Amino acid sequence: MENTVPVYILSGFLGSGKTTLLHRLLDDWKEQNLLPAVVMNELGEVNFDGMLVDRSVPMAELLAGCICCSASADLSMELTTLVKRDAPDVIVIEATGAANPLDIIDNVTETSLYTKVELKGLITVVDAAHLLGLYREQKGATYRLMQEQIRSASALILNKQDRVSPEEAEEVQSLVRKWNAFAEIIPAVRCDVEIKNLMEAMAEVPVTGQPEADDDGADVESQGEQHASHDHVMAYTHYFEHPVNSEAFEAFIKELPNDVYRAKGVLSFSDTSGRFLFQYAYRETDFLKINPQGEVADVAVFIGEHFSAGELRRKLLRLEGRLPNRPAAVRRSL
Numbered sequence: 001m002e003n004t005v006p007v008y009i010l011s012g013f014l015g016s017g018k019t020t021l022l023h024r025l026l027d028d029w030k031e032q033n034l035l036p037a038v039v040m041n042e043l044g045e046v047n048f049d050g051m052l053v054d055r056s057v058p059m060a061e062l063l064a065g066c067i068c069c070s071a072s073a074d075l076s077m078e079l080t081t082l083v084k085r086d087a088p089d090v091i092v093i094e095a096t097g098a099a100n101p102l103d104i105i106d107n108v109t110e111t112s113l114y115t116k117v118e119l120k121g122l123i124t125v126v127d128a129a130h131l132l133g134l135y136r137e138q139k140g141a142t143y144r145l146m147q148e149q150i151r152s153a154s155a156l157i158l159n160k161q162d163r164v165s166p167e168e169a170e171e172v173q174s175l176v177r178k179w180n181a182f183a184e185i186i187p188a189v190r191c192d193v194e195i196k197n198l199m200e201a202m203a204e205v206p207v208t209g210q211p212e213a214d215d216d217g218a219d220v221e222s223q224g225e226q227h228a229s230h231d232h233v234m235a236y237t238h239y240f241e242h243p244v245n246s247e248a249f250e251a252f253i254k255e256l257p258n259d260v261y262r263a264k265g266v267l268s269f270s271d272t273s274g275r276f277l278f279q280y281a282y283r284e285t286d287f288l289k290i291n292p293q294g295e296v297a298d299v300a301v302f303i304g305e306h307f308s309a310g311e312l313r314r315k316l317l318r319l320e321g322r323l324p325n326r327p328a329a330v331r332r333s334l
């Protein structure tokens with residue numbers, strides 16, 4: 001097909017490194033004088049990742065919902081609008097970490113029936129340490145979703161190699177190979193991969209959206225539960241009215257329950273100047289000093305399963321020196 005815009009999907013569980021890879025892809029395309037466009041999807045109400053993307057990159061945002069179910073009609077519309085309005089050379093879709101890629105594949109291929117887009121690849125970024133942890137625990141829904149994301153990939157980045165030993169790296173690689181016999185597996189730290197090799201590897205593997213069933217029969221089970229696999233994922237967004245003490249905030253993050261597996265936010269601290277983008281993924285925290293453009297509130301999003309949003313809210317209000325006016329649950333129902 002001529003004059004079609006290649007589309008790449010970035011998949012991978014929450015916090016695995018998709019945005020880290022996105023920046024590397026964008027830099028590479030810009031170096032080649034190509035105009036990339038981005039579709040970003042977040043479970044929360046705020047697009048923190050988008051704040052760090054160069055303003056020259058056309059962007060569509062699908063917020064407060066998962067692209068693979070509630071936002072799927074919007075995805076087609078956003079793709080069509082981007083192509084018509086910005087004429088990009090390439091489009092990359094960063095799905096939420098809770099998304100099942102099969103639905104996104106369906107959506108993009110359907111869009112290509114009436115808009116000149118062509119799905120060229122699906123890159124799944126895997127947090128090697130997190131996957132190994134879940135494999136050892138055989139932990140339910142998240143583990144199955146990760147399997148699904150790995151099976152659908154046309155290239156796999158086995159990221160966060162700095163968090164596993166060489167023996168564990170080998171163990172996780174053979175596990176991933178068992179679930180996906182075709183995709184190139186590229187081990188990486190901070191998704192530092194040769195983009196040219198990544199693109200060439202993907203060109204060899206078609207994106208079928210029809211993962212092979214493996215010998216444990218888990219595929220049949222997970223296909224029947226495509227949406228159920230992440231229905232239980234919830235997000236709580238907290239808007240700050242006052243700066244918080246940085247040490248007290250770090251202590252709060254350290255004590256987050258295991259059911260909160262991802263958090264991000266923009267914060268001002270009472271004991272240090274400037275504003276910070278904070279990231280929390282699988283018990284690791286990063287703070288990056290930033291200077292957001294335009295109006296950006298101090299806000300944090302917490303993502304996980306079955307955690308008490310009311311409890312988090314109360315703790316954060318205490319950190320801010322505000323007393324809770326009323327419990328979060330009551331507030332939502334008004």
Ligand SMILES: Nc1nc2c(ncn2[C@@H]2O[C@H](COP(=O)(O)OP(=O)(O)OP(=O)(O)O)[C@@H](O)[C@H]2O)c(=O)[nH]1
Nearest residue numbers: 014015016017018019020097160189190279281286
């Ligand atoms: N230790 C370690 N941390 C990493 C690596 N790659 C990324 N990170 C950090 O992991 C956190 C999550 O990275 P992101 O690139 O934002 O992950 P993501 O998949 O886009 O996250 P969601 O959009 O929330 O699903 C950030 O704090 C990164 O700096 C790695 O190889 N090793």
